[in-house]
Each structure stands twice: as structure tokens, then as C-alpha cells.
Amino acid sequence: MSARLHRLTTGVRVICDPMPGLETLALSVVAGRGARYEDEARSGWSHLLEHMVFKGAGDRSAREIVEVIEQEGGQLNAATGYERTSFQVRALKGGLDLGMAVVADLVLRPTLDAGDLKKEKQVVGQEIAEAADTPDDLVFELAQAACWQGQSLGRPILGTVKSIKPADPAALAAWRAALYAPDRLVVSAAGAVDEAELLALAEREFGHLPAQAGAPVPPPAVFTAGVAAKDRRLEQAHLVLLLPAPGAGDDDYFPLRVFVEALGGGMSSRLFQEAREKRGLAYAIDAYAETHPDGGVLGVYAGCAAKDAAELAKVTAGEILDLGASIGAAELARAKAQLKASMFMGREQPLNRAEQSAGQILLFDRLFTAADLAAAIDAVTPADIARLAGRLVGPKLSVGSVLGSKAALSAPAAFETALFGA
Secondary structure, three states, rough: OOOOEEEEOOOOOEEEEEEOOOEEEEEEEEOOOOHOOOOHHOOOHHHHHHHHOHHHHHOEEHHHHHHHHHHHOEEEEEEEEEOOEEEEEEOOOOHHHHHHHHHHHHOOOOOHHHHHHHHHHHHHHHHHHHHHOOHHHHHHHHHHHHHHHOOOOHOOOOOOHHOOOOOOHHHHHHHHHHHHHHHHHHEEEEEOOOHHHHHOOOOOOHHHOOOOOOOOOOOOOOOOOEEEEEEOOOOOEEEEEEEEEEOOOOOHHHHHHHHHHHHOOOOOHHHHHHHHHOOOOOOOOEEEEEEEOEEEEEEEEEEHHHHHHHHHHHHHHHHHHHHHHHOOOOHHHHHHHHHHHHHHHHOOOOOHHHHHHHHHHHHHHOOOHHHHHHHHOOOOOHHHHHHHHHHHOOOOOEEEEEEEEEEHHHHHHHHHHHHHHO
16 A cells, blocks of 8 residues: 545645554654754744643643653654654554544644753753763764854754753744644654545644744855864764755755765764774764755765774765765665665654655655666666766865864865865
């Protein structure tokens, strides 16, 4: 069976994706807005709101919200990203009605009590402090800020203690209405779900919402070059290197994914073999793609000895250039196989499947089958890889973020020189 898309008269979209033979289901209610939609004064409000809805919603207290789900064997979670905010339930077969009722309360009817808000700001403040104290979190925040300077994408999803301080219940309620407006809501269920039941429940909870103006659309993303180097007395240096890359809606999206897989996606990848196995420059190194609708980055993360950071950056630049210049048939086939395996393994989990479908609808307003994805991956050619490499390196823009002792701080400059010349 394949997933099917429906639309309520309110604009809320509903996806039903039955997976025969399963005894569990996943429900995701996804708002196609997140931290990217915040202005600087409201930085971190989307994440704070996600915390607050669990403090009380509908006629349930914070404890009752989780207990009513867990006593039926279910699990409840949520996540705030730059582009989306997601509320998720995993449940046993037959748990869709309860799951829908609880999640709808979280999204539509949170209590937003002033006393709870005061306490939750303290909790989020501790979370912000924890991220600052965790090197392999902080180095990514530094890279993000350098990559998207002056833009909401460059600010941490958690915000700052200063930016969340002014939030009060009334302001958060107004932000909730804009962030979770029905035009960008998707109800997505996968696993042991019945289509007729899902549509009836979605209509019950989301079929009578009033029209609501959503948060303003953010301006197009602009990749900005920069260096973020911090001298820290650490046993290991942490390094993030970024290049501008196509967005999720770009024709080069799948060439980007294949390129990343070949570069640093597994133990057979170029970076793992050259930097770790052959040269011993890093214990951990991998490549990744982070894409938004209108732009993205190719990134490399590595943990290494401070004295090796600059050499590791040079090796990374060399592998990017060499991969763009030539990719062999066997290497290309291996990267495609790894990428397809990763995508398809994810699709075997109901929650991943529900989330993927919601993401497809929010980005493309259509659903893609496994065959669609496989065909797009298989269609990538060596010429596509070469063209993509030109787009990655051609603008001569890069970001280098490093956290470690002074010996590591020259790594971003070494990366830039090796890629673009002196």
C-alpha cells in the first residue's frame, strides 16, 4: 500500500500511510514553521513554546499528558528545527484516537501558565548552558553563526537567556497561533492505521480551525563566509568545515547526497579511508548535507589532535577537489547503494516514515514513493558530481569553525587555501 494525501477544508493536510503487519503506529503533527521564522527579539521562542505546551494542555496537567499516553504503552515527543516543529506519538495498534486527542491539545490548546513559564525559562537556560559546555555542540553553533551571519538560520534554535526572557503567556499564545497556523499543518500517520479513522479524527480536531495569519516568510538564505575559532583547553580539537550547497528543492539535491556519501558517509568513504585509516589524523570524521528549501551546506565534522587540525583540513579540501574531478564507477555505485539503504531503512520505521512524508508535503506538496527516490539516486552521473563540485567550490566561499588549543586554530585558513589557492 502507498501513502495517500488528503486536504481538510481548513487547509490542514492529512497523510495516511498504512504498513500491513505492524502492531504499532506513529502519528506526527508537523507545523511547517520553526526557528527560522523568528526575528532576533523572539529568538528561541519556538523551542520555548514546544517546551511549554507539555506543561499543560486541554484539561490535562503536565503529568496527565504523559501518563495518559504511557499507560497505553505509547511514547510522546516533540522537536523544534529551523524549518519545522513536530509533535510525535508512538502507540500500539488502536491508539490513534487517544494520540490524536493529546497532540491536538498540545498544538491547539496549551495552557501557557505564567508560573510554569517562569520555571521553564530556567530549564531552557540550563539547556543553553549545557550546549555551551559541550564542545561538539558548540562547534556546530559557531559554524552555523558564521555560515548564516545576520540571519535567523545563524541563531541557535535554543535562543539565548536574554531573548527568551521577555516572553510572557500572551506573547507566546500569539506566537503559537502564527507558528502553528492551519495552512502549514500536516497530520501524518504511518503503521497500523486505518484511513477512514484517521480522516475522521483529523476532521474532529483540525477540521474547524479558523483562518490565521502565519508567521512572515523569512528572506532567502545567503551563505556567508567566515571563521569561528575559539581557543579552549581541550584534549581534542573539534572542527567543522562548510561549503555552500544546493537546497532541498534544487535539481542537484540528489547529486549532493551522493557526493556526501562518497566523501564521508561511511567507513569506505574517502575521508574515512584517507584521513583516519591511512594517515591517522582523526578518530571521528564524516560529511553531511544540511538543506533548507532555498539553500544548504555541505559540511565536514572531525575530532582530532590539535596539532593535526590544519593538515586534516588540507586533506579534506584535497578529497573534495579530487572527488569533483573524478569518481569511479564502483565508488559511485557504492555511494548510491549506501544512500538508498539509509533512506529505505528509515522508511521501515513508522515514525521516520510519517516524518519523511510530512517533510515531502511541506517542501513539494506531493509524496514520493520508494521507487521515485531510488530512480532519482540511480540517475546521478559522474557529470552531475562534477557539476555539483563546481557549485560547491566555485563561489570561493567557506566557513571554518574550530574549538581547541592554539595549535588547531589555523585549520580554517588551511582549508580555504587548499581549496581556493593563496
